[in-house]
Amino acid sequence: MAIFKDTGHLFRFAALFVVGTTSIFVLRAIVTPKSFGQYGHYRGAALKDLADRPVKYAGHQACEVCHTDIVTTKTAGKHAGVNCEACHGPLAKHADDPSNTPAKLDTAVLCVKCHAASAAKPKGFPQVQADDHSGGLACDTCHKPHDPAIAAGGAK
Amino acid sequence: MNVSRRYFMILVPAAAVAWESVLAGTPEDSPNYKMQDHWWGMLIDTPKCIGCGNCVRACEAENDVPEGFFRTWVERYHVTDENMENPEVISPEGGKHGFPAAKEDEGKYFFVPKMCNHCADSPCTQVCPVGATFVSPDGVVLIDQSYCLGCAYCVQACPYGCRYINPEKHSAEKCTLCYHRITKGLTTACCENCPTGARQLVDLKNPKDPIHAFLKTHSVQVLKPQMATGAKAFYNELDGSVR
Structure with missing residues (x-):
């Protein structure tokens, strides 16, 4: 019957192999996050982690719910396509709690961020040499920021 | 209760299907957002960009981007030679505070906003050794912050920096x-x-999105098309000197 002598060491080795392999699978099952492989070779729950972050810019839709008068002024003017927070900054906190009012803007520094003259800008875009144009006066001395064109009745 | 063989054969698969749906659980927590209905990209209308840097500042504020690093930035090109070989490209602090005024000069100037191209076949996700970065089912290249080791393979692999x-x-x-x-x-x-509306989020799976008509009627291209990354940042009227 005994074709091979001294087979004991083979069985011991086989047992060790089985235990090793099993422990790899067990450890892998413990260590791998539950949602890994849900959509692909990554943790599916990561999508929810990323999506759950709070926003800082509320979005113009939130502003327009309350500030309907500004919407009317703005849609008639040249700044119709400029969203509120592009100038006013991130205001999700204000949208959540209207008593948390934002600081007033200084048009002398704000407007030139877009409208300072430069040959690099598209030719049709309205640009000014601020010092020559206003002599250091704040832009909202003459222009209404929400409807800036003076010819269109925008002057104060 | 007598269950015939016929009914047993019907009940077992039915129970299996029911159990399968129990195991699958609720797919997503936000009920109004279905990942499979979206395939996101970005349209960048280069002639409209004025280089104000509003996008860079907004990105920094929204996403707590550390000082000196950028998730989006704006480059200003100045091309003077006919071969478009040596454009002068500047991006001071990513264009965050705008650009120095350019005087009327020979050649042409234009601005190119840059950002992740959210490639459908992204090189960066392919090299991640731990599965920390991936293309989501709605076409956004994302990073699992709790899983990333910081080995920076992906930083090297991204052809767009x-x-x-x-x-x-x-x-x-x-x-x-x-x-x-x-x-x-x-x-x-x-x-x-x-x-100026130079950047527009587009949903390629939404048939009502104006991007479909835009792509058919404008000269649109992606950056480094030869890399076959399936980039989804579409640049309108991009100059040939842009790399």
């Missing part, structure tokens, strides 16, 4: 296409704050 290692967290970061905003029905911070 859109990734960086956060100096404090020591994990890779990049544009998430404001995933926390687009899943809530908002647009990205950069699109929301672009005053």
Whole structure:
């Protein structure tokens, strides 16, 4: 019957192999996050982690719910396509709690961020040499920021 | 209760299907957002960009981007030779505070906003050794911050230079296409704050999205098309000197 002598060491080795392999699978099952492989070779729950972050810019839709008068002024003017927070900054906190009012803007520094003259800008875009144009006066001395064109009745 | 063999054969598969749906559980927590209905990208209308840097500032504020690093930035090209070989490209602080005034000069100037191209076949996700970065089912290239080792393979693999290692967290970061905003029905911070509409979030799976008509009627291209990355940042009227 005994074709091979001294087979004991083979069985011991086989047992060790089985235990090793099993422990790899067990450890892998413990260590791998539950949602890994849900959509692909990554943790599916990561999508929810990323999506759950709070926003800082509320979005113009939130502003327009309350500030309907500004919407009317703005849609008639040249700044119709400029969203509120592009100038006013991130205001999700204000949208959540209207008593948390934002600081007033200084048009002398704000407007030139877009409208300072430069040959690099598209030719049709309205640009000014601020010092020559206003002599250091704040832009909202003459222009209404929400409807800036003076010819269109925008002057104060 | 007598169950015939016939009914048993019907009941067992039915029970199996029911058990399968129990195991699958509820697919997503935000009920109004279905990942499979979207395939996000970005349209960048280069002739409209005025280089104001509003997008860079908005991105920084929305996503807590560390000082000196950028998830989006604006480059200004100045091309003077006919061969378009040696454009002078500047991007002071990513264009965050705008650009120095250019005087009327020979050649042409234009601005090119850059960001993650959210490639469908992205080189950066292919090299991640741990499965920390991936293309989501709705077409956004994302990073699992709790899984990233910070090995920076992906930073090297991105042909557009859109990734960086956060100096404090020591994990890779990049544009998430404001995933926390687009899943809530908002647009990205950069699109929301672009005053000229030079950047527009597009949903290629939405048949009503104006991008479909735009792509058919305009000269649109992606960056480095020869890399076959399946980039989804579409540049309108991009100059040939842009690399």
